[in-house]
Amino acid sequence: MAVAPVGAATISVGSHILAPDTPAQQVEISVSGGNLVSAVNLAAQVGDGGPELANYGLPAGTDGPAIAAVDLTTGTIFGTKPATQFPMGAAIPQFAYYGLMLTEPGESVAAQGLLVTLTIDTSGFSTGTWDLLLGDVLPELGTYNTDFAPTTATIFNGSITMAALGDANCDGQVNDVDASILGAHWRQTSGADWFDGDFSGDGQVTDADAAILAAHWGTGSEGQSTPTPEPAAVVLLAGGLLFALLLRLRVARP
Ligand SMILES: [Ca+2]
Numbered sequence: 661m662a663v664a665p666v667g668a669a670t671i672s673v674g675s676h677i678l679a680p681d682t683p684a685q686q687v688e689i690s691v692s693g694g695n696l697v698s699a700v701n702l703a704a705q706v707g708d709g710g711p712e713l714a715n716y717g718l719p720a721g722t723d724g725p726a727i728a729a730v731d732l733t734t735g736t737i738f739g740t741k742p743a744t745q746f747p748m749g750a751a752i753p754q755f756a757y758y759g760l761m762l763t764e765p766g767e768s769v770a771a772q773g774l775l776v777t778l779t780i781d782t783s784g785f786s787t788g789t790w791d792l793l794l795g796d797v798l799p800e801l802g803t804y805n806t807d808f809a810p811t812t813a814t815i816f817n818g819s820i821t822m823a824a825l826g827d828a829n830c831d832g833q834v835n836d837v838d839a840s841i842l843g844a845h846w847r848q849t850s851g852a853d854w855f856d857g858d859f860s861g862d863g864q865v866t867d868a869d870a871a872i873l874a875a876h877w878g879t880g881s882e883g884q885s886t887p888t889p890e891p892a893a894v895v896l897l898a899g900g901l902l903f904a905l906l907l908r909l910r911v912a913r914p
């Protein structure tokens with residue numbers, strides 16, 4: 661593992677859980693170190709770059725979620741000062757390359773806080789894990805690294821993983837928090853998405869979704885003794901007996 665020099669910018673991409681088959685999900689990536697910077701070159705890649713590598717005469721890669729948008733300004737370390745973001749990238753959905761410069765000469769900001777928000781589209785993908793890279797991006801095309809022009813950054817690459825069925829809030833666990841989300845949208849007849857408890861993808865929150873949640877109850881809490889409710893109990897819970905069931909689950913825990 662690389663050791664960052666004192667005061668240098670360090671980017672830890674992190675492991676992010678995303679809803680399956682859902683567009684427009686935001687992944688926030690921060691920078692730490694605090695040194696003063698006035699520009700950034702942001703390179704990002706999902707997986708190995710995907711099938712579109714073939715457009716560049718390379719062997720086709722593995723299909724994965726797309727990077728739909730890159731936001732280097734909203735709420736970021738650069739967001740408090742006038743700045744210009746501009747695209748630099750090639751047309752590969754699993755690859756993004758953007759620049760940003762502070763527009764006032766001599767201005768700088770501390771490299772400490774939110775660096776970028778990536779918008780990821782997982783449409784068509786139900787399970788799996790892909791690398792999420794900000795460094796060593798597309799080595800076949802010359803290796804892009806996120807840097808602060810001219811300051812380099814120490815980068816720890818990360819990943820994105822599709823959430824388990826029933827994990828409405830994408831925290832890696834299927835538990836009473838997800839059941840309460842499903843309960844809050846119970847019998848919604850249209851427009852529901854994963855984050856509302858629609859795990860079947862039909863836009864509705866029904867018995868079918870409660871059954872999926874019940875079938876995956878306890879995911880992510882392996883090693884603990886988590887009582888598994890029957891699907892009927894989850895339906896009851898969603899129907900308004902949330903408090904009673906939570907009480908029962910709590911009592912049942914060691
Ligand atoms: Ca959860």
Ligand SMILES: [Ca+2]
Nearest residue numbers: 858860862864
């Ligand atoms: Ca549903």
